[in-house]
Amino acid sequence: EPTAAYAEFGSRRFGIEIVPGFYTKETFPGRQFDVITLSQVLEHAMDPGQMLRDCRAALADGGLLFVGVPTLMRPQRPVHPNTLAAPHLWIFSLPTLTRLLQHEGFEVVTADCDFKGLMVLAKPAAVTVALSAPVALPEPLVERYRRWRDEDSVYAKNMAVLKDRWPALAKRLDYDLPLEDIDTVKVAETFVNVKFRTKDGTSHWLYGGEPFEAAKKALERHSIGAEGLIIVFGFAMGYMPQLLLEQMQKGHVMVLYERNESFLKVALEHVDVTGLLRDTRVELVVGDDPGRLDHVISLHSGKYMLTNRLVLFQQGMACKWDAAGYKKAHERIGERLKVIQVNKSTRMGLGHLMLKNSLENMHQIMRMPGVNRLKGLFKGRPAIIVSAGPSLQKNFALLKEAQGRAVIIAFDTVLRLLVPNGIVPDFTVTADPQETSYRKFSDIPMDPRSSIICHPINYPEMIRTFAGGKFAIGSNMSIYRWLAPYWPEKGQLDAGAQSVAHMAFNLAVLLGADPIIFVGQDLCFYDNQKYAGHLSKGSPWERRMQKGKKKTVPAADIFKAPVETETLFQSFKVLMEDLIKRSRSHCINASEGGMGLKGTTVMTLRDALDRYCSAEPVDLKAMIQSVCTEERDINVVRLTKELDGARKSAEEVIKDSEKVLRYVRRAQRTLKQDSRTSITQQIMHLSELM
Helix, strand or coil: CCCHHHHHHHHHHHCCCCCCCCCCCCCCCCCCEEEEEEECCHHHCCCHHHHHHHHHHHEEEEEEEEEEECCCCCCCCCCCCCCCCCCCCCCCCHHHHHHHHHHCCEEEEEEEEECCEEEEEEEECCCCCCCCCCCCCCCCHHHHHHHHHCCCCHHHHHHHHHHHHCHHHHHHHCCCCCCCCEEEEEECCCCEEEEEECCCCCEEECCCCCHHHHHHHHHHCCCCCCEEEEEEECCCCCHHHHHHHHHCCCEEEEEEEECCHHHHHHHHHHCCCHHHHHCCCEEEEECCCHHHHHHHHHHCHHHHHHHCCEEEEECHHHHHCCHHHHHHHHHHHHHHHHHHHHHHHHHHHHHHHHHHHHHHHHHHHCCCCEHHHHCCCCCCCCEEEECCCCCHHHHHHHHHHHECCEEEEEEHHHHHHHHHHCCCCCEEECCCCCHHHHHHHHCCCCCCCCEEEECCCCCHHHHHHCCCEEEECCCCCHHHHHHHHHCCCCCCCCCCCCCHHHHHHHHHHHHCCCCEEEECCCCCEECCECCCHHHHCCCHHHHHHHCCCCCCEEEECCCCCEEEECHHHHHHHHHHHHHHHHCCCCEEECCCCCCCCCCCEECCHHHHHHHHCCCCCCCHHHHHHCCCCCCCCCCHHHHHHHHHHHHHHHHHHHHHHHHHHHHHHHHHHHHHHCCCCCHHHHHHHHHHHC
16 A cells, blocks of 8 residues: 555554555565456556566466556546546556556456446466557547547437447447557548458458448348348448438338447447437347347347348448458358247247147146246256257167166157166156147156156147146246236246257256256257157158158268258257357267257267266155145136136127128128229218118
8 A cells, every 4th residue: 555544544444464655576575466456556656667567577377467547538427536636647548558558568358447447457468569659549539538528429429329228338338448440530521431450450441432322322232121120230330221221111120230349439429320329120239249149139030030031231341350250140140040930930830729729738737836846956966868869879778877867858759769668757848739749658658756847838638648747837928928927937948949959958957957968969860860769750750751851951960970950950959059058057968979069068978977977876756756746826716707807808809800790791792782883882882881
């Protein structure tokens, strides 16, 4: 502590040793530290460079330096009155502090800004940056500061809208970005141009000419229709998106994706984009943020599902800054659209049946215990998710020795292979609304101690006749949400799910299982087989094969061997990898084949069992049965009243609809009889009839 009085007070008050004076290499001679903190200190030092050099020399291997300093470069925030006080010998901006740290042998790990000023975390760098060359600033620092502080400036107006719509993004941008990729900002009468450096070090102007004319020509080559999803790669200075907004209609949504925060920062300072940012049909994604991009695409997937229309614009030079990043984003969007397309096909083909089953199953579902009773039941125990892929044929016999040592979670399809071979899963997950799912169970002698995880959309007979325990999953379907308030929350497993595979994984996470081991998770075909052993026999896939109607795409498995897959499997893979990424459990792919899953450790099932499933077996099914008791807390009176009210409303709607249909039929007959009379006479005649 530089001030002796403060050091004495701190020592007396807190009972700790506080050394008075500025830190030097002599303060703690011979000591090495994992972390050194300079919080509101560096600005007071006579020689900040020497202090940083002394800190670097005292850091242990892997050590970190934290620096916190006041700064004037905090737009839209009041400057603390003490910032320019006499004891502050130095005032830093993020670029100048970064440059000083680099010169003294540090590499900035991350930086942030709060009400006190800049905060930087740095580590010793392998290479020291010389200070001989001047710091490249796109504009004089004072000019930028004045523009940021002016409440009537373009920047202030843009930031006000940004804070209203995307507060987290506004907070990220609302301080002194280094703008290291920007060489020059040229402000002309009609537009702003930026000279920037790509990652290979070459310099380019953002616009080769007048940007509005170029944008108009680009838009003339593409029709955006009357509705749909529009994605623009590269915000740049906002000129093309503003022209595009003028052409958009109510049925459009535009997603602006800008990977370079510096471009957006310059645009906010110089170009009035308030109209663009304020429009609720516009979404903004900035930086390397795939999660946010996924969220926005999913949020507005309805526009794509209803119209099957997506238009992608790429602003060439803006995308040149990070061509690889935009290419990766393009591929990711393609993957998301496959997911959306599969969801659309499912709803179109099975939506009515899912609704019908949900209503028919409701009296069973409401009395079943919810999956939330299983939360943490097997914390720290291994779980094995058994899929029905062809590779399962290689190793499913090993699952017998895993019983009691790992929680076995199986798909409905695979039961016909497991149960006859003495492998009884602890949980069976099913979510198929069709009768074919019932056939998978009807002739299998299930162990009454095994449990099934039921979704409201399941084929009703399958839920009714299952011999073992039953746990219910909540649903996002409107009919379920309507009635669910009248019984306790069941818990959900279908977040981010598109198949029973995803639900099984979510169940393993809910149980607290670790590790989670996949077997039979192929997501591709081997020898035209979709499932292991005889499981393909009689399946819809086999029938399509026999009719020559299979629709597959080429791919490669984990051994780099050529295989075939399908859009459905590709969609499943994308979502499963998302779930794995969000999970805290160690995920192991022991399928010994298939497409592979990012984020998993690949090993044989034999190795996985030896390493993680070697403990003495315990009665897992008894533990499950202990929480599998019928739900009692159901508000039957209010539920009955709600249903009676809905029935009466439906009867009135049917009555009114029948009346309207009678009028329509009468009008049709009248128009047919009066086909030679004038339109006015026909309307008058119809009015008399009504």
